[in-house]
Amino acid sequence: MKRNRSKNLPAFRSVDELVGFFETHDLGEYWEKLPTVEVVVNVGSSKGTSSKTKTTNTGKRWTATQLRQLSELARKNMPTRVIGLKLGRTENAVRTKASEKGVSLKSRNQSSFHRQKK
Numbered sequence: 001m002k003r004n005r006s007k008n009l010p011a012f013r014s015v016d017e018l019v020g021f022f023e024t025h026d027l028g029e030y031w032e033k034l035p036t037v038e039v040v041v042n043v044g045s046s047k048g049t050s051s052k053t054k055t056t057n058t059g060k061r062w063t064a065t066q067l068r069q070l071s072e073l074a075r076k077n078m079p080t081r082v083i084g085l086k087l088g089r090t091e092n093a094v095r096t097k098a099s100e101k102g103v104s105l106k107s108r109n110q111s112s113f114h115r116q117k118k
Contacts, residue, residue, distance in 0.1 A: 009033045057088040062097055070094065074103050 009030050012018040057066075066087050073083045083105075084094045098105050 007033070058090070058093075067097070067101060070098060070101070071103050074098060074105050077107055080105050 007029050010021065012021065062070075066089075069087060070083060073086065078086075080094050080098075081091045083089075084091045087094065089097075095105065097103075
């Protein structure tokens with residue numbers, strides 16, 4: 001069985017130095033010497049709600065209220081991604097349902113959502 005002989009990792013004064021080092025060296029030679037870190041990622045809206053809780057309707061039937069909201073938000077020229085967030089659906093689910101119901105998600109000849117006129 002092969003023994004993994006990791007080399008000692010040099011000290012770096014900056015992230016740029018570290019990146020520069022690994023552009024010319026094999027990370028595998030230093031793998032066992034790298035520190036273990038835990039990374040917490042909050043993938044949520046500015047209100048602190050994660051996207052996982054926003055898509056609570058995954059796999060559930062669309063309600064009549066949601067279908068009305070879909071039509072109304074599309075008429076207001078709201079981006080598909082934002083419609084999905086408001087309805088707790090993925091962008092792909094919104095596109096699929098809009099296509100099934102004949103709701104146009106294309107921009108009309110009006111300014112885009114939240115875009116101010118100059």
